[in-house]
Amino acid sequence: IAGITQAPTSQILAAGRRMTLRCTQDMRHNAMYWYRQDLGLGLRLIHYSNTAGTTGKGEVPDGYSVSRANTDDFPLTLASAVPSQTSVYFCASSDSSGSNNEQFFGPGTRLTVL
Amino acid sequence: GQNIDQPTEMTATEGAIVQINCTYQTSGFNGLFWYQQHAGEAPTFLSYNVLDGLEEKGRFSSFLSRSKGYSYLLLKELQMKDSASYLCAAMDSNYQLIWGAGTKLIIKP
Numbered sequence: 354i355a356g357i358t359q360a361p362t363s364q365i366l367a368a369g370r371r372m373t374l375r376c377t378q379d380m381r382h383n384a385m386y387w388y389r390q391d392l393g394l395g396l397r398l399i400h401y402s403n404t405a406g407t408t409g410k411g412e413v414p415d416g417y418s419v420s421r422a423n424t425d426d427f428p429l430t431l432a433s434a435v436p437s438q439t440s441v442y443f444c445a446s447s448d449s450s451g452s453n454n455e456q457f458f459g460p461g462t463r464l465t466v467l
Numbered sequence: 468g469q470n471i472d473q474p475t476e477m478t479a480t481e482g483a484i485v486q487i488n489c490t491y492q493t494s495g496f497n498g499l500f501w502y503q504q505h506a507g508e509a510p511t512f513l514s515y516n517v518l519d520g521l522e523e524k525g526r527f528s529s530f531l532s533r534s535k536g537y538s539y540l541l542l543k544e545l546q547m548k549d550s551a552s553y554l555c556a557a558m559d560s561n562y563q564l565i566w567g568a569g570t571k572l573i574i575k576p
């Protein structure tokens with residue numbers, strides 16, 4: 354697949370439902386990230402993982418959980434969706450052993466919570 | 468606190484030059500990134516500066532002054548396809564990126 358993929362592309366979800374956004378990369382990057390992007394605001398970090406088996410909280414972690422069972426996959430779960438979680442979600446990865454920690458982004462998931 | 472400031476929107480003419488400024492305030496500093504984001508698409512990497520000075524890459528250049536907490540992205544010979552949002556992000560002491568809200572660049576013929 355050569356890069357980073359996300360699924361689904363878009364989703365409309367009823368409030369209170371559980372939802373998992375999927376993210377897979379094939380670049381063998383050790384670090385992965387989940388961001389949300391809202392109009393007028395910068396990308397905000399939800400959760401990150403510096404290496405398989407470890408995760409950390411970002412700026413806006415409440416209502417979200419992640420897991421990193423292996424290098425390639427980094428799913429984001431909304432346990433009980435609320436309308437304020439309506440946003441575009443981007444997954445990213447980076448090779449933190451590199452010289453500049455450039456982050457590569459997936460195509461995004463547009464989520465609407467009603 | 469940590470903060471990134473950049474203009475919300477700029478307009479320029481095809482073929483001209485435009486400079487997009489960014490000021491940052493972070494806990495520690497490990498470099499300044501510029502990304503381009505077309506509407507409805509993912510951000511893509513443009514440049515990275517960690518030392519003071521100008522980095523040139525084709526029509527795009529990026530400048531950094533660490534003492535002033537200031538960077539700019541310079542786009543030359545503007546083309547219609549350069550219409551996009553340009554995101555400034557600073558890497559803090561934890562190697563996390565702090566992002567500005569982005570500058571929407573409108574190119575007019």
